Amino acid sequence: MELIRGIHNIRSQHFGCVLTIGNFDGVHLGHAEVLKGLLIDAKANNLPSTVMLFEPQPQEFFAKSNAPARLTRLRDKLLLLSELGIERVICISFNQQFANMHAEQFVSDILIKKLGVKALTVGDDFRFGKQRQGNFDLLVSMGKQASMDVKSTASFRQLNARVSSTLIREALAAGDLSTAKVMLGHNYAISGRVIHGWKRGRELGFRTANIALKRQVCPVNGVFAVQATIAGKQVYGVANIGNKPTFNGTRALLEVHLFDFAQDIYGQFMHVELIKKLRDEKKFETLTQLTAQIATDVAAAKQCFGLN
Template sequence: MELIRGIHNIRTQHYGCVLTIGNFDGVHLGHAEVLNGLLNDAKKYNLPSTVMLFEPQPQEFFAKDNAPARLTRLRDKLRLLAKLGIERVICISFNQQFANMQAEQFVTEILINKLGVKALTVGDDFRFGKRRQGDFNLLTKMGQAAHMDVKSTASFRQLNARVSSTLIRQALAEGQLAQAKAMLGHDYAISGRVIHGWKRGRKLGFRTANIALKRQVCPVNGVFAVQVTLNDKTVYGVANIGNKPTFNGTRALLEVHLFDFAQDIYGQFMHVELIKKLRDEKKFETLTQLTAQIATDVAAAKQCFGLN
């Protein structure tokens, strides 16, 4: 899959495509419906299937720390989009200059002149341009004049409820991992490179591999039984996601204790799937209490995987 970073990197060879636009946060089953329509258009017109998304996501740009918790970072989005068969992703830097672009200018200069979009698939609630003045009706009107087929994909429905990133965030916040998985189409996961932490875990007898949560708000918090992919191998463990209140931590962190594992993996990439929530994160008065609780968590996670 080809990644184009920024409007300035769109070249003449990228002219001619079928396109969909959105955040695709989580790349859930609702998104899969939109993307299936895109892939069908790609076959129909014999043109590359192309996804346009934004970094940061628009709500993160405007609302900062008050933005909804992000489900997936860019790397995870790209992995999931590639798995669905998308050929090309255009990642637009969402900054003040882009936010000030008029809706008509966006359609004319980027969609028509730069990309030569033959078919455009967007959600029925898609809004764009300065002050969100652009909508589906504008796209349809301008598309007709440019011979660009514009169509809306109806919201995917499951159990009579709309599949959305908002509902997935709610399920994750409530610890309903099975419900989130049903909407995502896969287990919710966090991935990243292992960093050096405080090394408190090894002093307590439970070494951890740590991943910094580089997002403004995290959608999950607590202790989980996890399945980890590391160097193409599967390892099981127990993870804490939060701010380590017992140690008065302030930075959100994913800490994973891997069962029967003692390798040095600093700097390596780790993919962590949350399988079952064991409990909420809490502050303990003593390290003895914390150590006892971790031992209980380890036993519960091992039982989840049939490892006891």
């Protein structure tokens, strides 16, 4: 899959494509329906299937720390899109200049002149351009003049509700991993590079591999039974996602205690699937209480995987 970073990197050889546009946060089953339409059009027109997405996501740009929790980092999003068969992704830097672009200019200059979009597939609630003035009707109107076919994919429904990133966030926040999995089509996961932590887990007798969640607001919090992929191996474990309140932490962190695993994995990429929520994060008055609770969490996670 080809990745184009920024409008300035769209070249003449990228002219002529079928396109869909959106955040694709989570690349859930609702998104998959949109992408099915894209792939059908790509095959019919013998043109590359292309997805346009944004970094940061628009709500993150406008609302900053008040933006909804992101489900998927860019790296994971690209991997999921590639697995679905998408040939090309255009990642637009969402900055003030782009936010000020009028909807008509976006369609004329980017979609028609730069990309030569032959067919465009968008969700039924798609809005774009300065102050979200662009909508489906505008795309259809301008598309007719440029021989660009515009179609809307009907909202995908499952569990008697529309599949959306918002509903998945709500399920994750409630600890309902099974409902989130049904809507995502896969286990919810967090990925990133293993960093050096405070080494407190080692002192307590439970070494952890840590992933910083950086600026993103995490949609989950608490202690989970997990399955991690690291150094080419799949390993079970127990993870804490939160701010380490017992140590008065302020930085969101994913800490994973891997069962029967002692390799040095600092700097390596780790993929962590959340399988079952065990409890909420809690502040303990003493390290003895914390250590006892961790031992209980380890036992519960091992029981979840049939390891006891």
